[in-house]
Amino acid sequence: MTREEWKELIQSKIVFLDGATGTNLQKQGMPVGVCPEKWILENPEKMIGLQREFIRAGSDILYAPTFTANRIKLEEYGLEKDISVMNRALIKLSKTAIREEQKQGLERKIYVAGDITMTGEQLYPIGKLQFEELVDVYKEQISYMLLEGVDLFIIETMMSLQECRAAVLAVKETCDLPVMVTLTFNDDMRTLFGTDPQTAVVVLENMGADAVGLNCSTGPDKMLPVVEIMRKYSSIPIIAKPNAGLPHLENNVTVFDMEPDRFAEEVKKLAEAGASIVGGCCGATPEHIKEVVKVVRDMKIPTVRENTLRALTTERRTLEIEMDGKFLVVGERINPTGKKALQEELRNDTFEIVNKMAEEQVENGADILDVNVGMNGIDEKEVMLKVIYELMNSSEVPLCIDSSYVEIIEAALRIYPGRALINSISLEKEKFEKLIPIAKKYGAMFILLPLSDKGLPKDLEEKKEIINIILERALELGLTKESIIVDGLVNTVGANKKAALETLETIRYCKQDLGLATICGLSNISFGLPERSFVNATFLALAIREGLTMAIANPSQNLLMNTAFATDLLLNKEEADVRYIKRVSENPTNFVSEKKSIASGEKKGSSPVEEAVIKGERKQILKLVKETLDCGKAPGEIINTMLIPAINKVGDLFEKQIYFLPQLISSAETMKTAIDYLEPMLHNGEDEKKLGTVVMATVAGDIHDIGKNLVVLMLKNYGFEVIDLGKDVPSKKVVDTAKEVDADIIGLSALMTTTMMEMKNVVEMAHNEGIRAKIIIGGAVITENFAEEIGADGYSKDAQDAVKLVKRLMQLVD
CATH class of the missing domain: 3.20.20.330 (Homocysteine-binding-like domain)
Structure with a gap:
């Protein structure tokens, strides 16, 4: 037939x-x-x-x-x-x-x-x-x-x-x-x-x-x-x-x-x-x-729905996802990154913490549970299946399968007895070509992540273009719009002042113009800012107003969750009043105000050049540098007595959480402008000695480079020669480059749990090749514990810490 x-x-x-x-x-x-x-x-x-x-x-x-x-x-x-x-x-x-x-x-x-x-x-x-x-x-x-x-x-x-x-x-x-x-x-x-x-x-x-x-x-x-x-x-x-x-x-x-x-x-x-x-x-x-x-026989054929239902399921119940309905939360906690106890359990095939995390997240309001088991020292596919089996019986909410490995996502979807959500499908060739047919085969919904092999979209128009390419292909393969949830792709507003506005426009465009549901991870918007929870909660309210369907978040964060329920209430969503009253009655938000004295960063008698770096006055710095040169100061003296002390001060303020990411980036860029102007003068009359050679790269498969770029900038500002290989760099290229330039340090960055294992590959390859360089790692998902596990020489939590780490490993005076 x-x-x-x-x-x-x-x-x-x-x-x-x-x-x-x-x-x-x-x-x-x-x-x-x-x-x-x-x-x-x-x-x-x-x-x-x-x-x-x-x-x-x-x-x-x-x-x-x-x-x-x-x-x-x-x-x-x-x-x-x-x-x-x-x-x-x-x-x-x-x-x-x-x-x-x-x-x-x-x-x-x-x-x-x-x-x-x-x-x-x-x-x-x-x-x-x-x-x-x-x-x-x-x-x-x-x-x-x-x-x-x-x-x-x-x-x-x-x-x-x-x-x-x-x-x-x-x-x-x-x-x-x-x-x-x-x-x-x-x-x-x-x-x-x-x-x-x-x-x-x-x-x-x-x-x-x-x-x-x-x-x-x-x-x-x-x-x-x-x-x-x-x-x-x-x-x-x-x-x-x-x-x-x-x-x-x-x-x-x-x-x-x-x-x-x-x-x-x-x-x-x-x-x-x-x-x-x-x-x-x-x-x-x-x-x-x-x-x-x-x-x-002569009856009219009954009509059916014109479109499929936008819904996820377990084996026993359905979660409807309505464009103008209740805002939904995807619980993010079942992820071993930074959780030593969970890592140990997964290695030992015990799942008490997994079940507890699932239970607590659901109690706190999670509608969906994200499941990610990517970590060192396990068979990720085998562990993923075991966790799925655990949650099939213990969890009352649908699952979101989170892995960058196509075969692991398919294996999980195959045994999952309901309709799951894939996290995620981008325009990256591997995912685009393989995962869309897999979503169709197993009837899954998927998160559309507007990234490509080129990396992050350069602007809003490119983001929309990627969304439409993936959408068109999904429709060609028989999926429907109701199967797709678009990730708004939140960038940090500290690094891009338009980040929130661009994400909000993405949400509006997907809902109003394309009829697509939307999702986003919230925490990235506030990275590097003080009192991040307020930024996250406010952004969430704005996003829900634009039509955001759901967010990946920690449901134990009362301010965030209560804001979501309050926003639904104010938007007059069905039964939102009852939900809000129940939510805040059971989960009141306690605000603890901790005032911090924001220092001006100016020390008594500091030079105008130092003040400009501390304040991030990039437009003024060259004028001030030129005036200082005219006053008889040598280029090397300006660097050693003004620029470096200034950036050290900025680093101190950043560590004390008086300064945050925007100030750190602004100050570093200001210093770089000054260094770039002064550097040719050093070679013309003064022999500047580099402190050491560092090879930097974002590991293979990872296309995020904000953190890596900042580390590169800071290291250069402190006098290191830095060879920046960029993002998505093959392990062999990293090691070969380090050998070629006789690097003192190899610096590796990763933002995703699914790519962090590439760091281990670099460590093992470097050791096998007899590379003398020390290897340091960092990134949003990286921990000191992970660095120890893979045999790296050090871990840094941010750019300023990376400078200190490099100096310590090279036994330089800080």
Whole structure:
């Protein structure tokens, strides 16, 4: 069955399935307790006759009698070696029934669906059956049915959403035929494993199911509320295949209490509620199907949603993401960076802290949990899967899979039993080409990060261009806008005064012009500023006003969280008042005011050149330097007695948190302007001796260089020769350059947990090459503990500390 045939079928009419197989064959003598498939093959005329009756009743699709013909079920009867022969023969029976009817003048097209169901074995971590084993079990059965030309597949009578996922993947990885999925729901409108109708729809539709619905367990009257919910959430056809009422015993024979005419009237209600593919399950005879066709066939095809739902899920519940709804928080704490206790647990395969972090973040208001296990000394893929399994059972909120390794993201998505969020997909070649198809395959949402192989976008227009390129490609591959959340890409306002405005415009553009949800990490906006929490909270309020959908943050920060709830309140979002009152009542914000004396930085008798550097007066510095030269001061004297003492003072103020990143950058740039002017004069008359040679680089895979650039600037200002290799630098190039120039120091920077391991590669390569240079590391995600772990010679927390570290390692007088 081609995709075009499927589309034509579901758009042209209400589609009719067949009725029951088991209960009808039992009426014809099939004993209870036998292998149904074996009995059918021993009595083929019974099956062929039944299916011919269903065709005459009006069925468009026949379920081939392969229901439990998988390896695990057949093993119960000692028939596992016959799996190929049995599946192929069972498909042939349905094909034979169609041919026999064609001989009698049948002209309409009848399709054969290969029937797949649960194996009866419990999946890990509840049972012992591994997810991949189950996929292989289904693939094996599917492959044999394909040999006989099956038209499509039905995965039916499912109670586990995870097993549905395994079966859908098995079909998708084996062929391109349509696949329908139906689950069985209890009276509480949940499956045995606790999945509700909307969660089943969201997960299976986004994984590529062509129709989804429910079958068995109840009559059509009890199915009505489930169908109504599914229609609300689904943009694909809804299937309803109910039992013929409730079963009861008559003369020791099970019978169902709903006659064909009443059954048909109840199925009509299901069609009115949104089911466009209907049939019958246990107790439904050809007469039941005939009446359904008679009553329903002229009905208008139910409409479905025009777009998919913007939502994430666990296995049991759905988190709707509304553009103008409740602001959402992605908890960021499950990340080993800087957390020694968590690192130790992950190395020892214990997850008490992981579970505690998950619980605390959810209690504090996290709607989604980001999971990142990137660290030294572990198999990241193996640990990621173990953490996912832990959180599958302990967490009530959806997960955000955070890794820069494509294979780790795919492995996590494969076993995750709901709909997860990928953090993240950029225009970097590896992610752009591989991760978008992976998001489509597993039905995941993803964070669109507007970066490219060139690095950070140079301006707002380039950022928008990257967003549109990734969006266009995602749409080409069948993803929808509702699957994408754009990262506003927050830069630090201390380094770029327009950073906040550019991010706010990105948020507005994505929501208003493109119809895309947005996300951002907040802390970067305030890096290097005093009282950062106020900057973060204020920026958050502005961003929510522009339409920010969610943020990655620590939900234990009350000021931030309470600001988010207050902003929702002021924007009159639904039930925001109740949420705000509950939030602040349980989590009051306590402000502690700690006044700091902001020193002018001027020492008594300091020169105008020193004052200009301390104040960051870049526009004035050359004028002042020239005036000082005119007064008879030598270039070297200006550097040694004015510029260097000034930058030392700035460093002291920075360490005391009296000065922050903007002042540090401004002062360093001012000093650089002066040094650049004076340096040629030194070579003309004064022999300036460099303190040492430093090779600096941002490691391979990392395109962030703000911190590295500042270190380069500071080291140059202090008289070091610095060879700046830039960002995303291969490890071999770093080591080769250090060898070539006989460097005293190799400085490495990384901003992401996913690239920090490149530092270890440089350390090992340098040691193997016999490089004498000391290796120092730094960056937002780097810690002193990590430096010790990988064998680096030192760690610096910032640019000023890097200067001190280099001097200490080179045994220079500070």
